[in-house]
Amino acid sequence: MDKIKKELLEWGQAILVTLVIFLIYNFFFATTTVYNTSMFPTLVEKDMLFMVKRSELKAGDIVSFKSDLTLSARDIDSLNFIQKLLHHEGERKNLIKRVIAVPGDSIEVKDGEVIVNGIILDEPYINTVTNKSAYYEKIPEGMYFCMGDNRFVSYDSREIGLISGDDMIGKVVFRFMPLSKIGKVN
Template sequence: MEAFWIPSESMVPTLEVGDRVLVNKFIYRFTEPERGDILVFQSVVAGEDQDLIKRVVGTPGDEIRVQNGQLFVNGEPQNEPYVNRALPDESFYGPVIVPEDSVFMMGDNRANSQDSRFFGPVPYENVEGEAFLLFWPLRNFGSLL
């Protein structure tokens, strides 16, 4: 396990800047990421050496499309109660197919998130682990699963 500090607003309202989470760095040795998992991963942007945190919205073979801010996976609109409704997303993206051994990542704060819509799918080899517990601030202590 490793503690991770939230550096940006890309996961608001689920995670705020300065929150701290625990990351299970062992889980994906036994299983693959699933839609809905919150992952910490190494940036795929060339020359950028930083860890990011986003939510998995697509797994290998999934067709991803965003139409007026609504996420569609394999042609089906997704119910995403965790998305930031205070800052509506009106973007358009795709469609793209998630390649093998990769995941498509998006922040919960869709209108303010640099994610796979900008840098593409994230290869499994870049995945550090799954965020599973918000432990700071204590008033927000709880499971992310």
């Protein structure tokens, strides 16, 4: 009888520790997968990323956020088996972009240049010419201006407007797949 009690206690402790670790992980961390080319060459399709959820964001950070776009049946078909279990048609799509301007900044995108607080940004990470235009005299508190590195194909703040901090999922800090490219994401 004591052996059964001891075993039940050990199982209970193991379950409790697992539950605590799971809750801590889900509160502070997240993972995501890159599904398109809007962040090329920094990130490519099928890159798997580790993110910190509750982090102060600054210009240059790569973030994932919930967009107003929704997953289509075609999007669901492109997912692997496990991802299909976790997502459903009509769910808001997560996008991955780079923070370009933060609350209090002014930003203007015109004639292929990105100007933040009156200074033309040097952007060695972009892949294509910056097209389209946008202007915000002052980014409001809790909002962010984000763009993809592959500007010609990226659907970002130039079209969808500012991104609410409430929709931010996390800041990308580490690529864990593919193994050949494992490491910190700059």
